[in-house]
Amino acid sequence: MVDDKKLRRVSVLDTYGFESNGIPVEIKVVKRDDFNPFYEVMIPGIAEYTRIILETTLRAELISEVKVDISEMLDPKKGDEVRKKFFDGALSILDKNFPNLTEDKKRILASYLLQNALGLGEIETLLSDDRLEEVVINNSREPIWVYHKKYGWCKTNLTLKDEEAIFDYSSLIARKVGRQINVLTPLLDAHLPSGDRVNSTLFPVSNFGNTLTIRKFSRNPWTITTLIKNKTMSPEIGALIWMCVQNELSLLIAGGTGSGKTSFLNALAGLIPSSQRIISIEDTRELTLPTFLHWVPMVTREPNAEGKGEVSMLDLMVNALRMRPDRIIVGEVRKQREAEILFEAMHTGHSVYASLHADNTEQAISRLTNPPINIPKEMLDALAGIVVTFRHRRFNIRRVLEFGEIHKNGDFRILHRWDVKTDEMKQVAGLSRLADLLSLYAGMSEKEIKDDVDKKTEVLNWMVANDYTEVDQVGRIISQYYISEDEIYDAVSKGEKWRF
Numbered sequence: 120m121v122d123d124k125k126l127r128r129v130s131v132l133d134t135y136g137f138e139s140n141g142i143p144v145e146i147k148v149v150k151r152d153d154f155n156p157f158y159e160v161m162i163p164g165i166a167e168y169t170r171i172i173l174e175t176t177l178r179a180e181l182i183s184e185v186k187v188d189i190s191e192m193l194d195p196k197k198g199d200e201v202r203k204k205f206f207d208g209a210l211s212i213l214d215k216n217f218p219n220l221t222e223d224k225k226r227i228l229a230s231y232l233l234q235n236a237l238g239l240g241e242i243e244t245l246l247s248d249d250r251l252e253e254v255v256i257n258n259s260r261e262p263i264w265v266y267h268k269k270y271g272w273c274k275t276n277l278t279l280k281d282e283e284a285i286f287d288y289s290s291l292i293a294r295k296v297g298r299q300i301n302v303l304t305p306l307l308d309a310h311l312p313s314g315d316r317v318n319s320t321l322f323p324v325s326n327f328g329n330t331l332t333i334r335k336f337s338r339n340p341w342t343i344t345t346l347i348k349n350k351t352m353s354p355e356i357g358a359l360i361w362m363c364v365q366n367e368l369s370l371l372i373a374g375g376t377g378s379g380k381t382s383f384l385n386a387l388a389g390l391i392p393s394s395q396r397i398i399s400i401e402d403t404r405e406l407t408l409p410t411f412l413h414w415v416p417m418v419t420r421e422p423n424a425e426g427k428g429e430v431s432m433l434d435l436m437v438n439a440l441r442m443r444p445d446r447i448i449v450g451e452v453r454k455q456r457e458a459e460i461l462f463e464a465m466h467t468g469h470s471v472y473a474s475l476h477a478d479n480t481e482q483a484i485s486r487l488t489n490p491p492i493n494i495p496k497e498m499l500d501a502l503a504g505i506v507v508t509f510r511h512r513r514f515n516i517r518r519v520l521e522f523g524e525i526h527k528n529g530d531f532r533i534l535h536r537w538d539v540k541t542d543e544m545k546q547v548a549g550l551s552r553l554a555d556l557l558s559l560y561a562g563m564s565e566k567e568i569k570d571d572v573d574k575k576t577e578v579l580n581w582m583v584a585n586d587y588t589e590v591d592q593v594g595r596i597i598s599q600y601y602i603s604e605d606e607i608y609d610a611v612s613k614g615e616k617w618r619f
Contacts, residue, residue: 132156132270139247140238141230146248148270158265158273160244164224165231173232174240177216181208181236192237195295195312205233239288241277242333246315249338252377256285258328271515282322285329289319297423310403340407341382342389342593344582351379351508352519353544354583356535358575359522360506362568363553364390365601366561367446367470368503373483378510379517380474381405384448387472389590391446393598398439400432401450409594415442436460440469449473458492465501480505480523480531488529496529503556505531511539519544524552574608581611595619 133148145161165173185208191197209229213220220228234243245254245265253266256279263277279285286300293300293307300307305321314336322328343361346352363370364387372387374380385406391397397414399406408414417439422429432449433456439447440460451474452458465471477483483505488496502525509520523533532551535544550557550568557563563571578600587593596617600607610617 128152135250137247137249139244140234142227142234142244144244144247148267148273153274156267156270156273158267158270158275160241160275160277162231162244164227169228170231172216173228174235177209177212177232178235180212181205181232184208184212198312202233202237205237206230209233209236239291242288242331245275245277246313246333246335252335254331254333254335256329256331258282258325258330259285260328269515271512282329285319285331286321289317289321289329289331292317292319298421299424314404316403336403336405337382337407340385340590341379342588342590343386344579344593345588346383346386346519347579348583348588349517350542351383351517354576354579355572356519356522356544357579358572359535360387361390361575361579361597362557362571363503364470364472365392366557368553368556368560369465369469369471369501371483371502371505372472372474372508373477373480373505374474374508374520375476375478375510378508380508381450383506383508383519384450384472384474388446388448389594390597392601393594394601395445396443397446397448398442398444399448399450400435400439402432403450405450406448407590409591409598411591411598412594433457433460436464440464440467444469446470446472451475452492455491455493458487458494462494462498462501466498477507478509479507480521480533483507484529484531499525499529500527503553504534509537518542524550526552574604578607578611581614585616587617592619 130150131147132150134146136143136145138144143163145163147159147161149157149159151157185205187201187204191201206229209232210225213225213228234240242254245251245263250268251265252268255264257264259279259281263275265273265275267273289300289307292309292311295312296309298307298309300319300321302321305324307317307319309317311317316334318332320330343357347354347357360370370387372380372383388397388406388408391412393412395413397408397412399414399416402419404416404418406416417435419432419435420428420430436449436457437460447464447469449461449471452461461471461473475483475486477486484499486492487494487499504522504524506519507521508517510517518537520537521533522535523531525531532548534546534548534550536547538545554565554568557568582593582596587596596607
């Protein structure tokens with residue numbers, strides 16, 4: 120008989136490293152005898168015994184020695200000052216307990232100590248990995264799970280010691296944002312100062328134990344070239360959307376949870392001319408636009424414990440119309456009054472870009488025209504088109520599923536659709552209403568529209584070939600294109616690199 124254990128294989132899928140608040144971290148992603156990949160976190164140079172001492176004895180000593188008022192701890196403006204006090208205190212404690220340490224090693228251990236005293240401990244390490252989208256704790260008996268951009272859901276080698284530890288982290292987050300989580304209010308939805316979104320639940324609401332779910336805020340937001348490079352959409356679709364944005368046509372981004380709606384909205388916003396004023400409205404700051412744009416980001420605010428001080432999406436939308444915007448970006452439309460203001464803004468000459476939860480164009484129209492949103496179908500003609508984003512969980516990919524135009528009676532017509540078998544976008548119809556709008560507002564003939572799309576496609580392919588994917592890089596090239604189209608196209612036709 121052959122021992123089954125001998126047949127088990129471990130294949131290394133990936134290895135890479137990064138720094139987490141000054142702490143070197145090594146990651147190994149392996150495929151083991153399990154249904155999910157295994158995400159292994161290693162901190163070289165910190166032995167197990169040292170780690171235990173840091174997390175217990177020295178952590179308690181640091182907290183007792185550094186005198187900081189609780190109001191300072193909760194004040195985000197004093198965050199750097201508080202961290203410095205604790206970091207200096209950690210260095211002093213390490214000098215006393217480990218006098219022979221090198222300066223570099225001491226600073227690494229001080230950072231680790233600080234991470235466990237002020238932050239979320241080992242969770243902080245996961246939040247520093249740009250390749251992760253979600254960090255999930257289901258209970259203290261299971262390992263922490265992460266959602267990797269390339270490998271999907273992975274189990275990690277990290278666990279929390281008990282349910283109390285999960286509760287402590289949830290309470291820490293809640294206190295920092297002026298909220299609370301306890302037996303009477305066992306649900307928490309909040310945001311870290313970094314922009315990461317946090318949800319927490321307590322037992323027995325979550326039957327298996329306390330939970331913590333952190334959706335990471337993208338430090339490297341996607342641009343239109345990123346979307347093309349990772350095959351989320353084709354250059355031709357990118358060029359068509361670029362033409363719509365340039366000519367101030369309003370668009371809606373629809374898609375399911377985690378399909379990349381906000382990422383697409385961010386990429387689309389980078390195509391707006393620098394000469395125009397942009398107001399963005401979100402529940403959480405997720406958009407990152409080029410630094411030189413005329414942009415005012417606004418976010419909603421939850422009511423306080425007494426139920427006062429709320430600033431809703433509707434409040435911000437009404438206020439935005441008084442701020443002389445050229446373009447309005449809305450994170451997500453959920454309610455009837457929000458949608459009414461949104462479409463009213465379109466009908467009064469504002470270009471509006473927003474997202475909506477819907478799995479396809481037909482469903483997006485249905486959601487807009489039925490309760491709870493319930494917009495009259497005749498109002499939908501203010502929209503030029505709908506882009507549908509899609510996340511294929513089995514293949515772990517995101518794609519633009521459909522791009523459709525909206526007709527005067529509120530009906531839609533699909534122009535491009537993704538073919539799952541070939542993994543390609545296919546044109547299923549020619550421009551009709553979009554061509555009419557471009558003819559009306561830009562004076563473009565059908566040939567001029569085609570030539571413009573072809574030209575923009577060339578520019579996008581050139582940008583992708585030169586790896587111009589950063590927000591400011593893409594924004595500067597797009598803005599320069601609006602000022603001097605020939606200058607950009609000359610560089611494209613000669614295959615030259617752009618000087619930023």
